[in-house]
Amino acid sequence: MATTLEYAQSSEARALERRAWIRKVVFYTLDYGLMIFLALFFLFPIVVMVVSSVKPDDIITADMRSLNAFIPREFTTANFSCPDYQSPGSLCSPRPGENPGLFERLPFGKIFFNTIFVTTSIVVGGLLINSMAAYALARLDWPGRRIVLTIIIALIIIPFESIAVPLLLIVRELPWLTGPNWLNTYHVQIIPFMADAFSIFLFYQFFIGIPKDFDEAARVDGASGFTIYRRIIVPLSRPVFATVAILQFLAYWGAYLWPLMATASGGFDIQPLPVAMQVFFGQAPRQWGDVMAFASLATVPVLIVFLLFQKWFVQSVASAGVKG
Amino acid sequence: MAVHVKARSGGLQRRERYLAYGMMAPAAVLLILFLIVPFVMAFGLSFTNQSLVPPLETVVDETTGETVQRQKPPTVIGFENYQNLLRIHIFTVEPLVDEQTGEVLRDETGGIQYERARTYLRPERLEELFQIDLFGTRYLVGAGDASFYRSLLNIFQFVIIVVPVQTSLALFLAILVNQKIRGANFFRTIYFSPVVTAMAIVAVLWFFLYNPSDGLINNFLKVFNIGPFQWLEHPASALIAIIIMSIWQGVGFQMVIYLAGLQEISEDLYEAASIDGANRLQQFRFVTLPSLRNTTLFVAISTTILAFKLFVQVDVMTFGRGGPENATITPILHMVNEGFRSAQRVGYAAAIAVVFVLIVLAISLIQRRVLSYGDH
Numbered sequence: 203m204a205t206t207l208e209y210a211q212s213s214e215a216r217a218l219e220r221r222a223w224i225r226k227v228v229f230y231t232l233d234y235g236l237m238i239f240l241a242l243f244f245l246f247p248i249v250v251m252v253v254s255s256v257k258p259d260d261i262i263t264a265d266m267r268s269l270n271a272f273i274p275r276e277f278t279t280a281n282f283s284c285p286d287y288q289s290p291g292s293l294c295s296p297r298p299g300e301n302p303g304l305f306e307r308l309p310f311g312k313i314f315f316n317t318i319f320v321t322t323s324i325v326v327g328g329l330l331i332n333s334m335a336a337y338a339l340a341r342l343d344w345p346g347r348r349i350v351l352t353i354i355i356a357l358i359i360i361p362f363e364s365i366a367v368p369l370l371l372i373v374r375e376l377p378w379l380t381g382p383n384w385l386n387t388y389h390v391q392i393i394p395f396m397a398d399a400f401s402i403f404l405f406y407q408f409f410i411g412i413p414k415d416f417d418e419a420a421r422v423d424g425a426s427g428f429t430i431y432r433r434i435i436v437p438l439s440r441p442v443f444a445t446v447a448i449l450q451f452l453a454y455w456g457a458y459l460w461p462l463m464a465t466a467s468g469g470f471d472i473q474p475l476p477v478a479m480q481v482f483f484g485q486a487p488r489q490w491g492d493v494m495a496f497a498s499l500a501t502v503p504v505l506i507v508f509l510l511f512q513k514w515f516v517q518s519v520a521s522a523g524v525k526g
Numbered sequence: 527m528a529v530h531v532k533a534r535s536g537g538l539q540r541r542e543r544y545l546a547y548g549m550m551a552p553a554a555v556l557l558i559l560f561l562i563v564p565f566v567m568a569f570g571l572s573f574t575n576q577s578l579v580p581p582l583e584t585v586v587d588e589t590t591g592e593t594v595q596r597q598k599p600p601t602v603i604g605f606e607n608y609q610n611l612l613r614i615h616i617f618t619v620e621p622l623v624d625e626q627t628g629e630v631l632r633d634e635t636g637g638i639q640y641e642r643a644r645t646y647l648r649p650e651r652l653e654e655l656f657q658i659d660l661f662g663t664r665y666l667v668g669a670g671d672a673s674f675y676r677s678l679l680n681i682f683q684f685v686i687i688v689v690p691v692q693t694s695l696a697l698f699l700a701i702l703v704n705q706k707i708r709g710a711n712f713f714r715t716i717y718f719s720p721v722v723t724a725m726a727i728v729a730v731l732w733f734f735l736y737n738p739s740d741g742l743i744n745n746f747l748k749v750f751n752i753g754p755f756q757w758l759e760h761p762a763s764a765l766i767a768i769i770i771m772s773i774w775q776g777v778g779f780q781m782v783i784y785l786a787g788l789q790e791i792s793e794d795l796y797e798a799a800s801i802d803g804a805n806r807l808q809q810f811r812f813v814t815l816p817s818l819r820n821t822t823l824f825v826a827i828s829t830t831i832l833a834f835k836l837f838v839q840v841d842v843m844t845f846g847r848g849g850p851e852n853a854t855i856t857p858i859l860h861m862v863n864e865g866f867r868s869a870q871r872v873g874y875a876a877a878i879a880v881v882f883v884l885i886v887l888a889i890s891l892i893q894r895r896v897l898s899y900g901d902h
Contacts, residue, residue: 233705237703237709244778246742331553344546350550361831361886365561367879369564397556427545459838516785519782
């Protein structure tokens with residue numbers, strides 16, 4: 203009697219356990235299935251781009267009809283470079299004179315440098331200028347401090363798009379040491395964007411939270427205001443420096459509207475990647491291999507940087523949301 | 527002694543003040559010169575006929591008596607730019623009548639033949655916005671700048687679709703990668719990766735994928751017997767195509783903001799809810815959503831403002847035209863085309879910018895009101 207009851211109980215328990223197990227398996231299968239499906243949606247354009255960039259130009263479009271779109275079934279570097287494309291025996295271009303690579307068609311290295319130089323200058327200059335302003339606002343006592351802070355917070359909502367045209371008129375008239383005006387230069391892409399109201403606000407939020415005791419102690423030791431900024435506040439504020447740097451990088455790395463207007467007649471010597479891409483894309487003949495090579499070289503390095511520092515990227519964006 | 531201390535602290539205060547001015551100065555000068563001045567200028571320019579390259583005029587120099595060529599200075603024209611931009615006129619279109627019989631002319635299928643829109647629009651220098659038949663009468667709506675109204679219509683469509691879809695997709699993705707399961711970080715990285723690509727670059731990539739005859743997307747949909755769609759080549763689908771790629775590129779950003787919001791919700795709340803017998807869906811409805819209120823407010827408002835600025839992907843994918851048939855033109859694209867590209871009417875472009883800023887401000891104020899309704 204006892205054994206039968208025990209047996210019945212345990213079999214019931216086992217059935218329950220099994221049902222729970224099945225439910226778990228079904229749940230996780232669906233869960234992972236969904237996540238993988240979404241991952242494919244976010245990844246497929248990038249994979250197609252990279253794979254197409256190393257394929258011969260004449261099979262790229264045809265391969266879009268099958269899974270071959272994702273397989274580099276024939277490998278070539280001709281889309282990137284084909285130095286002997288004009289000679290009859292060219293290895294990378296079957297028809298002589300017809301298929302130059304990306305590097306033969308435009309100075310890609312220079313364009314890449316332009317983007318890196320402009321973006322880095324905005325980020326580094328911005329870190330210094332905006333953190334100093336925020337320090338003055340958060341930790342120094344001066345008349346007008348509150349009103350200046352209010353104005354800066356109000357400036358955050360001005361969309362750049364609405365001031366682009368008047369800004370163009372301004373830089374057209376501004377003098378510069380080495381040229382008649384600011385058009386088609388590096389500094390026209392850099393200087394107007396170094397000071398940033400939202401960056402000042404992020405620094406301000408962080409600086410205001412650092413206990414005043416730190417300054418007092420330093421002041422007793424005879425440190426002046428600027429030394430406190432440099433020796434105490436900046437080292438304590440690494441996370442917010444990283445946040446501002448990454449947000450500014452994301453904002454200006456793909457800058458398009460302003461460089462389009464301010465470097466319109468400057469050519470590839472001065473234009474950044476997005477503008478050069480627009481120009482290159484509009485040029486005949488449009489060879490998808492070259493276009494994909496351009497897109498890959500412009501995208502993959504940043505993706506690698508992102509993968510290396512992804513924890514920082516994610517934290518920065520998250521804190522922009524929390525603070526904003 | 528006390529006097530001495532006071533004097534010293536007064537000196538310190540003055541030094542602190544000078545230091546503050548010094549540290550504030552670079553940012554202040556740059557913000558004034560490159561943000562505040564152009565913002566004020568945008569208002570001022572919108573009341574002038576300033577053009578990018580002023581036309582030349584021939585004048586007689588008063589001192590030498592010689593004729594010289596100089597750039598024509600812009601003149602103040604009051605609200606003319608705004609009038610041209612916003613002017614709208616509704617006409618009742620008369621049917622064509624046979625002059626002898628007085629009967630209304632009909633075409634082969636029996637439809638009434640109407641006068642051509644041009645006869646109404648041309649004398650008023652208007653462009654056709656649309657025609658509509660209401661209660662047996664045909665109405666014709668003409669606008670001073672039909673492209674501008676079309677751009678407003680497009681951008682409202684874009685915002686109304688993108689904001690809810692992108693916000694809820696972002697929340698959904700955040701919940702997925704917030705699970706305490708293996709690989710969550712891996713998927714988070716993948717979903718975020720399009721955010722670090724440059725929009726102008728990936729716009730070209732999507733142009734390739736959207737190709738109607740041999741693009742990857744149509745070939746993929748063919749497997750499920752869907753399509754083929756004309757995507758960017760057809761007015762009905764062009765904006766949808768822009769919407770899909772915009773969400774693809776941008777949603778990871780909002781996902782990460784939601785992720786931060788999710789991680790701030792205390793575990794205790796979920797425990798309490800499950801003790802009360804709430805299932806997963808109820809937990810989401812009564813714990814997650816209310817706790818994410820502020821995050822949602824921020825995500826919705828910032829996505830709205832971003833969406834209103836739509837420009838880069840449209841400019842690249844439609845070669846600056848906002849086509850086909852203005853189906854993807856946006857206020858910013860129209861502004862760039864008017865002020866910088868074809869007509870180079872800077873004053874007119876400034877008027878577009880002013881109207882744009884006012885609309886964006888109004889929308890985000892209304893949104894703040896509506897979404898925070900019930901907050902105390």
